[in-house]
Amino acid sequence: MVIGSIAAIGAGLAAIGAGIGIGKIGGSALEGVARQPEAASKIQTMMLIAAAFVEAVALFAVVVSFLGTNSGGAV
Amino acid sequence: MHFSHILRSKKNILSIAFALFLTFFSLNVSALEGPVAEETAQAHAKETERKKEFDISTFILHHIADAHAFHLWGEGEHSVGIPLPVILWTENGPAAFMSSEFHHDNEGKVVVERGGQRFVNIHEKIYIASPEANEHGVFAEVNARHEVANKQPLDFSITKNVFTLIFSSVILAIVFIRVAKAYGKRSGKSPKGFQSLMEPVILFIRDEVAIPNLGSKFERFMPYLLTIFFFIWFNNLLGMVPFFPGGANLTGNINLTFVLALLTFIITTANGNKYYWSHIFKPHVPWWLYPLMIPVEIIGIFTKPIALMIRLFANITAGHILVLALLCLIFVFKSIFVAPVSVLFVVFISLIELLVGAIQAFIFTVLTALFIGLAIEEHGEH
Numbered sequence: 001m002v003i004g005s006i007a008a009i010g011a012g013l014a015a016i017g018a019g020i021g022i023g024k025i026g027g028s029a030l031e032g033v034a035r036q037p038e039a040a041s042k043i044q045t046m047m048l049i050a051a052a053f054v055e056a057v058a059l060f061a062v063v064v065s066f067l068g069t070n071s072g073g074a075v
Numbered sequence: 076m077h078f079s080h081i082l083r084s085k086k087n088i089l090s091i092a093f094a095l096f097l098t099f100f101s102l103n104v105s106a107l108e109g110p111v112a113e114e115t116a117q118a119h120a121k122e123t124e125r126k127k128e129f130d131i132s133t134f135i136l137h138h139i140a141d142a143h144a145f146h147l148w149g150e151g152e153h154s155v156g157i158p159l160p161v162i163l164w165t166e167n168g169p170a171a172f173m174s175s176e177f178h179h180d181n182e183g184k185v186v187v188e189r190g191g192q193r194f195v196n197i198h199e200k201i202y203i204a205s206p207e208a209n210e211h212g213v214f215a216e217v218n219a220r221h222e223v224a225n226k227q228p229l230d231f232s233i234t235k236n237v238f239t240l241i242f243s244s245v246i247l248a249i250v251f252i253r254v255a256k257a258y259g260k261r262s263g264k265s266p267k268g269f270q271s272l273m274e275p276v277i278l279f280i281r282d283e284v285a286i287p288n289l290g291s292k293f294e295r296f297m298p299y300l301l302t303i304f305f306f307i308w309f310n311n312l313l314g315m316v317p318f319f320p321g322g323a324n325l326t327g328n329i330n331l332t333f334v335l336a337l338l339t340f341i342i343t344t345a346n347g348n349k350y351y352w353s354h355i356f357k358p359h360v361p362w363w364l365y366p367l368m369i370p371v372e373i374i375g376i377f378t379k380p381i382a383l384m385i386r387l388f389a390n391i392t393a394g395h396i397l398v399l400a401l402l403c404l405i406f407v408f409k410s411i412f413v414a415p416v417s418v419l420f421v422v423f424i425s426l427i428e429l430l431v432g433a434i435q436a437f438i439f440t441v442l443t444a445l446f447i448g449l450a451i452e453e454h455g456e457h
Contacts (some may be wrong), residue, residue, distance in 0.1 A: 049441070052390075052434045056382070059389030 003067040014061030021054035129406045135399045135422050139392060141184040141234045142199050143174035145322050154179045157319065159238060163201060165192055165228040174232075183213040194228070202227050235323035236331070242320055243310050251305070280304055288448035296447055299342060303335065304440040311391060316384030316424060327392040329384065336384035339443045344376070347450040374404075383442055390435050 029047035033040045081249035145157040170189040174196075177185050183197040186204045195204040195214045202225040204214040211217075216224040233241075250269065257270045266274050285293040285300055313321040325331055355372040360363075401420045405413050 048434055049438065051429075052438050055440075056386035056390065059393055060382075060385055062393060063385055063389050 005069050007068040010068065011062050011065040014058045014065070017061070018055055018058030021057075022051050025050050025054065076198055083252065092314070101371070129403070131403045131407060134403060135396055136197075138399055139324055139327060140199060141236045141323070141328065141394055143177075143201075143234050145235055145238075145319060147319070150236075151181060159233045159235070161194075161230075161232040163194065163228040163230055165203070167192060168227070170194070182211075183215045183217075184208070195225075197223055199234075200227065201230055201232075216347065236325050236328050239310070239313060239321070239323040239325045240331070243306070243313055243325070247309060277301060280440065281386055283393050284437075284444050288441075288444040289451070290448070292451060294416055296342070296444070299338075300440050300444055303339075303443060307335070307387065307439055308433055308436035311436060314391065314395070315428055324391070324395055326387060327395055329388045331389045332384045334388070335422050335439070336380040339383060339446060340377075340380040342443075342452065343380075343446045343450045346447065348453070350452060350454070351450045379442075379446060383439060387435055390431055394424070394431055397424055398428065440445070 025047055029043050038063045096253045098246075143161055146153045147157065149155045156179070158173045160171060161174050162171045163169065167190065170191055170192060172187060175185045177196045179232060180196060181198055183202070183204075185194050186193045193214070194201050196202075197213070197215060197217075200223070202215055202223055204217060205225060208214050209216065218224065251273070254270050254273050257266070257268070261267065261270075265271075280301055281293070281297060285297055289296055307326060310325045314324050314326060315321070336448040355376065358368045358372060360368050394453050398421055401417055401424060404417050405411075
């Protein structure tokens, strides 16, 4: 017997996407800093900005899953 | 009296900071003790539709949504709060009263009469009350899916979000007008006090955001960019404060972010020069791609501000939902031993939320500057 709505599965899939995206960004930021430690603060700033964009896309999917729950969008 | 020696030792500063820290986060937890007490009291003698368990999603959605009063503590009939005016426009003219007349009722059981018309409050939406109560004591027609069929008057009330909007606008206006005047009074001298706090941030916006994107015409748009940045940042911070002036989740309200994105859209479109429009209607692609590219570009004019709107709304709302859900774990598991783990997680997530609040304000500003820059860009590149 399955309970819950498929919207939660959709939100979980979006979280996978966000995890992969931010993981790659963090990984390449670490590599960049390892190559050139003097550029660390610039690289960190850019990493945070890029991570915010990737997170925004995952949150678009979360918003859609809110709209798709059984009681349809923010009861 | 000199108290500055108190702050001189590092240990004291750490103790004071930690005490303030604990105060904020313990207030967060104590605000939630109400529902558990109420659930056990009502489990003895209530209608069958009232669930005996703690309904976490209703709780969270209720705390994120707008409300007609600031709820301070207590639950149900005994809540203590700050009531706000309810201002309605019905077919027979305006009606206004304080939300305390509903006596903290959210289910539609208390009717307020004004000027011959009767109003009822169901889940913070005001409806015209039905003449008689239905079988649950609610003065409205509610169908099985909890949708209400009564008519709603136009609601112009001062709700929590409206109050926070006015409050934060007044504070921002006071602070920045003082800073601006201080520059005039102290021209030629180095900045002092609040000026020196604001100056690096304003220069950062000018040098990293405005000039790279807007080129030489940045001064025209600096007021708008600075307003957007400080408004969003200040409201994000206010939303993280759990008690009175900050109890409302303003930037998590999609109507507010819609207006901000609409302003960006208006400014971008109004300042578009002929290169901007020619890139949209005559993109630099082979002619047989026009039926594809032109609709894509036209849709692109609208999706960029819509993405701005949803990005800010979703980030802030997701943060609040996460904090509330972690705190509600204590009540879902019904055990006090979950509390240290839960509060620790909440501290961690709240710190991330502070960072996210600043980053989202910055991203909104950067993207706005980018879009305006695209619109006013001179000499097409080809």
